Amino acid sequence: xxxxxxxxxxxxxxxxxxxxxxxxxxxxxxxxxxxxxxxxxxxxxxxxxxxxxxxxxxxxxxxxxxxxxxxxxxxxxxxxxxxxxxxxxxxxxxxxxxxxxxxxxxxxxxxxxxxxxxxxxxxxxxxxxxxxxxxxxxxxxxxxxxxxxxxxxxxxxxxxxxxxxxxxxxxxxxxxxxxxxxxxxxxxxxxxxxxxxxxxxxxxx
Amino acid sequence: xxxxxxxxxxxxxxxxxxxxxxxxxxxxxxxxxxxxxxxxxxxxxxxxxxxxxxxxxxxxxxxxxxxxxxxxxxxxxxxxxxxxxxxxxxxxxxxxxxxxxxxxxxxxxxxxxxxxxxxxxxxxxxxxxxxxxxxxxxxxxxxxxxxxxxxxxxxxxxxxxxxxxxxxxxxxxxxxxxxxxxxxxxxxxxxxxxxxxxxxxxxxxxxxxxxxxxxxxx
Numbered sequence: 433x434x435x436x437x438x439x440x441x442x443x444x445x446x447x448x449x450x451x452x453x454x455x456x457x458x459x460x461x462x463x464x465x466x467x468x469x470x471x472x473x474x475x476x477x478x479x480x481x482x483x484x485x486x487x488x489x490x491x492x493x494x495x496x497x498x499x500x501x502x503x504x505x506x507x508x509x510x511x512x513x514x515x516x517x518x519x520x521x522x523x524x525x526x527x528x529x530x531x532x533x534x535x536x537x538x539x540x541x542x543x544x545x546x547x548x549x550x551x552x553x554x555x556x557x558x559x560x561x562x563x564x565x566x567x568x569x570x571x572x573x574x575x576x577x578x579x580x581x582x583x584x585x586x587x588x589x590x591x592x593x594x595x596x597x598x599x600x601x602x603x604x605x606x607x608x609x610x611x612x613x614x615x616x617x618x619x620x621x622x623x624x625x626x627x628x629x630x631x632x633x634x635x636x637x
Numbered sequence: 638x639x640x641x642x643x644x645x646x647x648x649x650x651x652x653x654x655x656x657x658x659x660x661x662x663x664x665x666x667x668x669x670x671x672x673x674x675x676x677x678x679x680x681x682x683x684x685x686x687x688x689x690x691x692x693x694x695x696x697x698x699x700x701x702x703x704x705x706x707x708x709x710x711x712x713x714x715x716x717x718x719x720x721x722x723x724x725x726x727x728x729x730x731x732x733x734x735x736x737x738x739x740x741x742x743x744x745x746x747x748x749x750x751x752x753x754x755x756x757x758x759x760x761x762x763x764x765x766x767x768x769x770x771x772x773x774x775x776x777x778x779x780x781x782x783x784x785x786x787x788x789x790x791x792x793x794x795x796x797x798x799x800x801x802x803x804x805x806x807x808x809x810x811x812x813x814x815x816x817x818x819x820x821x822x823x824x825x826x827x828x829x830x831x832x833x834x835x836x837x838x839x840x841x842x843x844x845x846x847x848x849x850x851x852x853x854x855x
Contacts, residue, residue: 482848482851534802534805534806535802537801537802538802538803541798541799541801541802544795544798544799545785545789545795545799548789548795549788549789554788557851557852558785558788558789558852560851561785561848561851561852562785562799564844564848565781565782565785565803565844565848566802566803568840568844569778569803569806572806572837572840573805573806
């Protein structure tokens with residue numbers, strides 16, 4: 433709530449090009465942060481599941497990646513709106529945008545894989561293997577490759593980073609709570625979904 | 638472990654040699670795809686298009702070639718291996734065999750592709766190095782994906798869905814590298830792509846080595 437109120441009403445430093453759209457920083461950037469955190473939850477639980485196959489761990493892995501997917505799509509949409517107003521197009525050929533789209537595809541494939549395996553134990557194991565593999569490739573994709581080419585995003589390809597001059601005191605005050613807020617929101621929804629699952633399971637049995 | 642590996646590689650080659658229809662089928666697949674491109678494009682002078690089309694055909698051929706590496710084996714045979722050899726030996730032997738297969742497919746593909754659609758390559762050695770690394774990378778990635786896909790139902794279509802997004806980083810690097818090779822850009826500029834490719838291949842092989850035992854037990 434704090435993020436949303438401050439995001440729309442709080443003071444922002446006026447800047448060339450970006451202007452008021454800097455407010456989007458609270459939504460777009462923080463959503464990506466939250467998505468990355470949730471994907472790490474997924475990775476952690478996948479590795480844990482391989483070491484010690486408990487069904488609960490696999491459920492957490494699935495729900496965390498589902499939530500990450502929702503945040504990712506929202507991040508993509510807010511990013512597109514921002515791109516339209518600053519770079520002039522809904523979609524520009526930029527390494528980071530392509531990376532984001534690729535990530536979405538990877539996790540869409542992850543869900544399809546999950547749905548096509550009947551046995552629960554086996555599904556958890558195979559999905560965990562795929563998600564560890566996919567996460568490793570995704571890291572290469574969105575972290576290493578963008579460093580090799582130019583990007584329109586701040587901090588890359590000669591563009592100055594946000595932190596250098598425009599992430600000033602007031603922005604920070606909202607930015608970090610926003611990251612925590614989106615992550616907590618994701619974890620909260622994830623928890624509710626896990627509980628619903630448990631209830632359904634106990635109803636069935 | 639090493640002797641097991643060597644034995645399994647030999648087995649793969651011998652098996653392939655016995656069913657020559659599969660091998661020729663793959664060659665015909667590549668050649669006819671190139672021919673269709675020739676019929677639709679006639680001649681490609683634009684370098685990026687030439688390069689992109691080359692690698693797209695290569696990817697489809699690779700997916701087709703590697704997809705059957707786990708699917709053609711019945712559960713009985715897999716159980717037999719399971720009792721006999723170390724799982725890492727199985728995946729490593731498949732990766733090595735598939736790389737060899739894809740490198741030969743890539744060379745034949747290059748031959749026909751340049752015959753029909755014209756050859757614009759200025760630095761042939763560099764392009765061949767790219768071809769070698771690219772095929773190895775494709776083989777390594779696709780082998781693990783096909784192992785994953787073979788465990789699920791409706792695996793042939795799943796194979797493509799699972800592998801495309803994972804292949805993007807490899808593909809981006811290899812396309813940039815081979816484009817530089819076509820343009821005849823100096824090695825100094827291009828060396829970083831070789832390192833990235835080697836790192837990618839190393840990472841994929843290590844991950845396969847670590848993860849495959851989990852796919853294996855049933």
